[in-house]
Amino acid sequence: MVSSVKGTFDLFYPEIEKWLIIEENARRIFNLFGYTEIRTPILEHTELFVRSVGSETDIVSKEMYTFLDKKGRSLTLRPENTAPVMRSVIEHKLYDSSKHNRLYYIGPQFRYERPQKGRYRQFHQIGLELLNDKTPYAEFEGIFIAKELLNSLGIGQIKVKLNSVGCPECRPHYVEVLKKYLLENESKLCSDCQKRIMSNTLRVLDCKVPSCQEIIENAPAISGNLCASCEDHFAKLQEYLEEADLSYELNTRLVRGLDYYVKNVFEITSSLLGAQDAVVGGGRYDGLLKSLGGPDIPSFGWALGVERLSLIAEIKKEAKNNVYLAWLGENEFKYALKIASVLRANKIPAVIDGEARSLKNALKKADKLGANFVVIIGEDEVKSGLLTVKNLKSGEQFAVAVENLPAFILNGDKS
Ligand SMILES: [Zn+2]
Ligand SMILES: [Zn+2]
Known part of the structure; x- marks a missing residue:
């Protein structure tokens, strides 16, 4: 690997x-x-x-x-x-x-x-x-x-x-003042700071090494210069x-x-x-x-x-209304594809798989995906146009007409 x-x-x-x-x-x-x-x-x-x-x-x-x-x-x-x-x-x-x-x-x-x-x-x-x-x-x-x-x-x-x-x-004047002070205290500075005195004087003020702190604290400040x-x-x-x-x-x-x-x-x-x-x-x-x-x-x-x-960052994510589409047979698959398109057209994320699953496995899959709703599409649903919608958070199940599905997912509105 x-x-x-x-x-x-x-x-x-x-x-x-x-x-x-x-x-x-x-x-x-x-x-x-x-x-x-x-x-x-x-x-x-x-x-x-x-x-x-x-x-x-x-x-x-x-x-x-x-x-x-x-x-x-x-x-x-x-x-x-x-x-x-x-x-x-x-x-x-x-x-x-x-x-x-x-x-x-x-x-x-x-x-x-x-x-x-x-x-x-x-x-x-x-x-x-x-x-x-x-x-x-x-x-x-x-x-x-x-x-x-x-x-x-x-x-x-x-x-x-x-x-x-x-x-x-x-600044050049201040750097000279600082340089002079640091040179007087050179032996007490860390080896990096000793090098910085001549090459990058101001950076000494930035040093985090504990032994340098006292020297830095007593260094002349730029504010007066x-x-x-x-x-x-x-x-x-x-x-x-x-x-x-x-x-x-x-x-x-x-x-x-x-x-x-x-x-x-x-x-x-x-x-x-x-x-x-x-x-x-x-x-x-x-x-x-x-x-x-x-x-x-x-x-x-x-x-x-x-x-x-x-x-x-304290980021609170809003829970999105997302849907897993569970279909039970080949005919229902094509129907489910259409439903998925309707949901997405209404800005509702919808996931569907190409592989047939039992209802039990479909519910498991939806749970793993973190879906909020499962729309179950079997023979009866296609015939009646009434879809079985399960709210995975509450466990409740509803019969929802196809044309009302987006409104139901978005705000629980059935009619
Ligand atoms: Zn200036
Ligand atoms: Zn240092």
Whole structure:
């Protein structure tokens, strides 16, 4: 037997139902805010991620599925979807049309990480990108939509965490201040952080190793080192959130994993997830489009992991009225096929098999399928046009005229 690849999984009923509801809610809510879907290829040129995500990040340096194709080109299975969307926006000049300023995506991403609960090598993200809005309203709208989606899925114990990571004007100075402090405390940091001091200084603030915590806690915060523009941008977002009664907390250690963020970044966590509690993460990346060869257009976006979301989503599925058709002889089979079509035309799921079964076996089959009703079709039923309908939940049995069957299944209406 050939098994699935480590870190990947198959998705099927009933778990898939949860995923469909998550995706449905996301599409509905994105649509309400004027977003349209974009689907980009899973394969991209490796260079795209090196240039956007950053060669010093864990994603690019350790976690990408990169290979040479038959012509020796370096290709990568996308590890995230923002860079591909931006590539597409530039390639098709989507930035020219305000119709394409609000985009969302749903799809698989790939990272070579150690698989653990809720974390896979093929994982799935839902995300949005908002282009051409340099105001803090962009961040507000994005966070608001994320919160709406989480609420629609009954996700509890949510916290919105905010930070500003500065801009090209003020961040270099802060990075120097932080670097100096970290170098003074180098010996107390874990070996990863010691390497990060020079290559990816801000990421040290993100370290989860216990021995690094004390150093991080006493590190100079970026909040005191922002330029006036970043400070104002950050304050406005907080104003909007307060106005909307959307509670948040500030977290000066929130830096996000990717190089391209500027100004406001955010994360939404749920303590239901335990230690690795992030559900949604995102921020502003004004320079990204330009760095990929596009025009200088501001952008903001976030992504969420569907696997983790599905672990904590409280989804109540409505029981559907579905029917199993039990037929007893060859003549009745053809009649039953017609009845099945009538039911489906009335949006009632109907299952029928090609193999004759005894009544007892048909009832067993219906039960295994989780059907709500069995319609029994024997010689008498065909002759009289009165079908025997058994409600499998209550055990009650009814005689229902053919023309009344859909109404009866949908709302118990016999006449
Ligand atoms: Zn700044
Ligand atoms: Zn560390």
